[in-house]
Amino acid sequence: MRNESFEFLKALLAAPSPSGFEAPGQRVWCQYARQFADEVRTDAYGNAVAVLNPDGDPKLVFDGHADELGMMVTYIDDKGFISIQRIGGIDPALVRGKRVRIHTRDGILPGVVGATAIHLLPRDGEKKAPKWPELFIDIGAADGDDARKKVRVGDVVTFAYDFEMLNDNVAVARAFDNRVGTWCAIEGLRLAKEALGKGRNGRKLHCAIYACASVQEEVGGAGAAMNAAAIRPDAAIVVDVTHATDSPGIDVKEHGETKLGQGPSLSIGRENHPALNELIIKAAKAAKIPLQFEAFGISGGTNALTIYTKNGGIPCSVVGLPNRYMHTTVEMIDLRDLTRIADLLAASALAIRKGQRFRVEV
Numbered sequence: 590m591r592n593e594s595f596e597f598l599k600a601l602l603a604a605p606s607p608s609g610f611e612a613p614g615q616r617v618w619c620q621y622a623r624q625f626a627d628e629v630r631t632d633a634y635g636n637a638v639a640v641l642n643p644d645g646d647p648k649l650v651f652d653g654h655a656d657e658l659g660m661m662v663t664y665i666d667d668k669g670f671i672s673i674q675r676i677g678g679i680d681p682a683l684v685r686g687k688r689v690r691i692h693t694r695d696g697i698l699p700g701v702v703g704a705t706a707i708h709l710l711p712r713d714g715e716k717k718a719p720k721w722p723e724l725f726i727d728i729g730a731a732d733g734d735d736a737r738k739k740v741r742v743g744d745v746v747t748f749a750y751d752f753e754m755l756n757d758n759v760a761v762a763r764a765f766d767n768r769v770g771t772w773c774a775i776e777g778l779r780l781a782k783e784a785l786g787k788g789r790n791g792r793k794l795h796c797a798i799y800a801c802a803s804v805q806e807e808v809g810g811a812g813a814a815m816n817a818a819a820i821r822p823d824a825a826i827v828v829d830v831t832h833a834t835d836s837p838g839i840d841v842k843e844h845g846e847t848k849l850g851q852g853p854s855l856s857i858g859r860e861n862h863p864a865l866n867e868l869i870i871k872a873a874k875a876a877k878i879p880l881q882f883e884a885f886g887i888s889g890g891t892n893a894l895t896i897y898t899k900n901g902g903i904p905c906s907v908v909g910l911p912n913r914y915m916h917t918t919v920e921m922i923d924l925r926d927l928t929r930i931a932d933l934l935a936a937s938a939l940a941i942r943k944g945q946r947f948r949v950e951v
């Protein structure tokens with residue numbers, strides 16, 4: 590991976606950005622995007638959009654969601670223990686004993702989610718998964734007044750688990766879901782621009798590219814809806830993480846087989862447009878990018894599900910990055926899959942004809 594791109598990925602991952610509070614990550618993204626885009630804009634709720642070739646036709650969106658899972662302070666008791674609720678789909682069984690960061694008005698405050706010692710639990714206690722109101726953050730406060738001086742109801746909380754490479758290709762971090770999507774969106778734009786500069790294969794970029802870092806996916810996809818209304822795209826390729834199913838205990842007959850390091854996955858079904866999927870498959874073949882395929886009889890539930898019904902129907906495809914242990918503090922990806930997605934986005938954009946529209950022929 591290009592060194593600047595790698596540093597950008599690490600900076601994105603380091604910026605805490607729970608749903609509804611994405612500004613730190615969006616600032617990193619916009620600063621990077623300004624080097625390549627003709628225009629970078631933000632909106633009322635902090636969506637960020639980078640535009641390349643704005644006079645092109647059709648208008649193509651590369652969407653990634655900028656938010657990550659987190660928690661929010663709900664209550665501080667008189668002993669100084671802090672109650673929390675979740676932001677997005679976090680399994681409460683995974684929260685006990687984790688280091689966290691509370692994002693207060695005075696900066697970051699470290700803490701831990703209390704985890705009572707096994708010796709002190711009732712005999713069958715260790716088997717029971719906690720409910721959210723039973724979980725609490727301990728900041729080592731003297732009492733409630735001490736804690737309330739530092740922390741307020743509504744402060745957001747993130748897990749303190751940072752990026753780490755396990756070997757040359759495989760990395761873990763707390764929030765690949767979905768910094769990898771926003772990373773790919775702007776890297777795809779950068780590579781499309783670079784290919785133009787080199788006149789690769791005599792290709793011209795006919796479409797306008799709108800790389801989007803959409804807010805609030807983990808809590809319902811509102812950011813993507815705002816972007817769809819503002820941009821009115823003719824097609825959208827959504828990049829999100831997808832479940833790698835190659836670790837123990839996952840039934841591939843039920844969930845399909847998606848492996849780490851074997852290339853991006855392309856979703857099939859419902860919101861995924863067959864003609865746009867076909868273009869992506871051809872572009873992958875021409876660029877020698879391996880693809881995996883995933884079946885979603887009902888829906889894959891990404892931003893594509895939000896986007897595709899807007900403006901009378903926006904053709905969408907979903908490109909997934911295989912991710913082990915999604916929605917945990919140890920999400921695992923292969924960086925080769927990541928760079929292949931950026932390559933695939935650029936190759937797909939360059940394969941689009943002037944004025945091309947995607948339709949199901951009936």
Ligand SMILES: [Zn+2]
Nearest residue numbers: 766767807916
């Ligand atoms: Zn997610």
